[in-house]
Amino acid sequence: MNTVHIVIDGKDLDVKAGKNVLDCALDSGIYIPHLCHHPDLVPAESCRMCIVQAEGRIVSSCALTAEDGMSITTNNEEIKRMRILALELLLTAHPEDCTTCPKYGNCELQMLIQYIGPTTGRLKMRTKGIKTEDRNPLFVHDMNRCVLCGRCIRACGELRGVGALVYQKKDIEVYVGTLHNKLLIDADCRFCGACAEVCPTGAIRDKISLAEEGRTKEDGAIPCKFACPAHTDIPRYIRYVREGKHEEAVAVIREKLPFPKVLGHICTHVCEINCRRKEVNQAMSIRDIKRYAAEHDTGSLWKGKGKQLPSSGKKVCVIGGGPTGLTAAYYLRKQGHDVTLKEAMPDVGGMLVYGIPAYRLPRQVVAEEALLIIDTGIHIETNVRVKKPLDLLKEFDAILIAIGGHAGVRLPIEGNSLQGVILNTDFLRNASMGVSTGIGKKVIVLGGGNVAFDCARTAKRLGAVEVQVACLETGETMLADDEEIEGAQEEGIKVYPGSTFEQITGSIFVTGVDFMKVKSFSFDENRRAIIEKEPDSGWHIKADTVIFAVGQRPDLSAEAGLELGRGNCVVVNEKSASTKLPGVFAAGDVVYGTKSVVEAIAAGRSAASEVDHYLGGDGDISEILAPVEDLDNAIPQAGYIGPCPSFGSLRRAKAVLTDAETRRSNFLPVDYGIKPEDISGESQRCLQCDLRLKIRSPRRWVDYTEQREAR
Ligand code: FES
Numbered sequence: 001m002n003t004v005h006i007v008i009d010g011k012d013l014d015v016k017a018g019k020n021v022l023d024c025a026l027d028s029g030i031y032i033p034h035l036c037h038h039p040d041l042v043p044a045e046s047c048r049m050c051i052v053q054a055e056g057r058i059v060s061s062c063a064l065t066a067e068d069g070m071s072i073t074t075n076n077e078e079i080k081r082m083r084i085l086a087l088e089l090l091l092t093a094h095p096e097d098c099t100t101c102p103k104y105g106n107c108e109l110q111m112l113i114q115y116i117g118p119t120t121g122r123l124k125m126r127t128k129g130i131k132t133e134d135r136n137p138l139f140v141h142d143m144n145r146c147v148l149c150g151r152c153i154r155a156c157g158e159l160r161g162v163g164a165l166v167y168q169k170k171d172i173e174v175y176v177g178t179l180h181n182k183l184l185i186d187a188d189c190r191f192c193g194a195c196a197e198v199c200p201t202g203a204i205r206d207k208i209s210l211a212e213e214g215r216t217k218e219d220g221a222i223p224c225k226f227a228c229p230a231h232t233d234i235p236r237y238i239r240y241v242r243e244g245k246h247e248e249a250v251a252v253i254r255e256k257l258p259f260p261k262v263l264g265h266i267c268t269h270v271c272e273i274n275c276r277r278k279e280v281n282q283a284m285s286i287r288d289i290k291r292y293a294a295e296h297d298t299g300s301l302w303k304g305k306g307k308q309l310p311s312s313g314k315k316v317c318v319i320g321g322g323p324t325g326l327t328a329a330y331y332l333r334k335q336g337h338d339v340t341l342k343e344a345m346p347d348v349g350g351m352l353v354y355g356i357p358a359y360r361l362p363r364q365v366v367a368e369e370a371l372l373i374i375d376t377g378i379h380i381e382t383n384v385r386v387k388k389p390l391d392l393l394k395e396f397d398a399i400l401i402a403i404g405g406h407a408g409v410r411l412p413i414e415g416n417s418l419q420g421v422i423l424n425t426d427f428l429r430n431a432s433m434g435v436s437t438g439i440g441k442k443v444i445v446l447g448g449g450n451v452a453f454d455c456a457r458t459a460k461r462l463g464a465v466e467v468q469v470a471c472l473e474t475g476e477t478m479l480a481d482d483e484e485i486e487g488a489q490e491e492g493i494k495v496y497p498g499s500t501f502e503q504i505t506g507s508i509f510v511t512g513v514d515f516m517k518v519k520s521f522s523f524d525e526n527r528r529a530i531i532e533k534e535p536d537s538g539w540h541i542k543a544d545t546v547i548f549a550v551g552q553r554p555d556l557s558a559e560a561g562l563e564l565g566r567g568n569c570v571v572v573n574e575k576s577a578s579t580k581l582p583g584v585f586a587a588g589d590v591v592y593g594t595k596s597v598v599e600a601i602a603a604g605r606s607a608a609s610e611v612d613h614y615l616g617g618d619g620d621i622s623e624i625l626a627p628v629e630d631l632d633n634a635i636p637q638a639g640y641i642g643p644c645p646s647f648g649s650l651r652r653a654k655a656v657l658t659d660a661e662t663r664r665s666n667f668l669p670v671d672y673g674i675k676p677e678d679i680s681g682e683s684q685r686c687l688q689c690d691l692r693l694k695i696r697s698p699r700r701w702v703d704y705t706e707q708r709e710a711r
Pocket of ligand 1: 036
């Protein structure tokens, strides 16, 4: 490194040639007050807070290049006087309402006032009177608080290459706005948040504070990643997909879970519900992007790579080969344990195979990803039902029960045992295995979740002529995903939300179901349903088959020797996944009842960490598969996103669906994901919310403890 020798306040420093004096001082532990300067932005020299004396002149240190032999004084009476004057000038048009300002306690201007000293009162104050702009999504522009430091304009222009923000003028007041005062969406803003990130005063700020109670700033800034139960780094893999780097994208996903392709098909994508792009127009199509990457990945970055610790000499038995069990087995194997997985059914996959219909999740997708797990060296025993898991402790050092919830729930209503009444789990399992399901031609499914719609759509494909779904929840509160409900309706399935199930009619065989209309429906604190019915609203639907799809529970009896709680679930310590019996763990649906596949996978991963701990490991199951980002060199390159005309109006790409007429008679895939020609455009829509977290924090005087103590 080319260095020069300078002296700041009597301190000898060897600093990088070409660096400005302000950064030299700050990096050497010497604080010089500053406001318009930011470590990731080119100096603008607009605030004059950073003045120093060098070679007999008073100059801005942010614009002064360090030269060999230079001697600098950062503070004396003249500098102090000039700084106070500069600060007073800044404050003449700034509201004096610190305590009610949303940026209170986090405002760089406020901190600067505290450092330099009281300043108000000498110069005539004025009010800018610029209307706060809150019509934009995500950000508020409150230009009365702007001190014209220009950070936002430099961040938007030089750092991001977008250039949506410019200086504007109203009468005598200069403020930051957009060309012709357009709304951000019309000014080609990319909503990356860099402006809010660098704004020192709260003139540009997030509409909802990122670090709300219970979540960190990172969680708030990247809500998709926070919402994902596996916390996959979504903006990062979308960026890779945009660049056509599918290997890298899948490596990012595989750092958190071993089922990218499965989830690319059927994930409930809570990430999309929380996607910030939704505030601009439509959420990103995150699941389809993941699927596209997984379908175009060769595995060159992760196959046979990643963590594999040497043998620990410990033996673990995982009971249940669903998403939780397979995931746990995978990570336990990587931690060096000898893993045996026992599965009651002929194939591993659990609900991925015996619950979710093949038209949503093709069997070969599950088989392919399960095989990759098994090939890490896991002993698989299928068609093995473990009735007394505790007996396995004689042979294994630890056991993990991950048998899911494969027993359907029969509601206690009249007629619930008539011939023609079927449980969801039995029905879907039989349909999946190609054995007789026992359904007739007129089917009513009772329940409103995704499983209910799986049952209904499967019944249709098996030849039922009339299929109807009824549930207690009203339209907006129905538990199934919108796409499932719409897909079913397109296939000719009728849906009756807001209906109570009064009784199943018939003497030996089902003849129909009596319903009433729900006036209101809620749960009390004990999760008991409180239902108010509309008087005289009863009606009847004829049917020969009724499928209960009102939940699933673990298929466990007292014989298992485990403590069972609500819904027949295994009682565990929530944090450690351990039961009261040493060496016995449980995770997934068997613990909490039915949740999504991605939650089951996340549960398997965290249980693996706990079991590893118990077996003497460090519990650290993290691994690096994707290229490590060089953050120092990533800025500004990675953060330079460039302009994108009409960015805010770009529409979400649609997946290719088979038409309803064709699909309702077979189990071929319904959804083929995003078209190759659309993937670049869709990944381009991402706001890249994570980039703002890579912007360095400004240096605050309170961080320079030596000087603070000397003041
Ligand atoms: Fe140097 Fe503002 S002029 S920090």
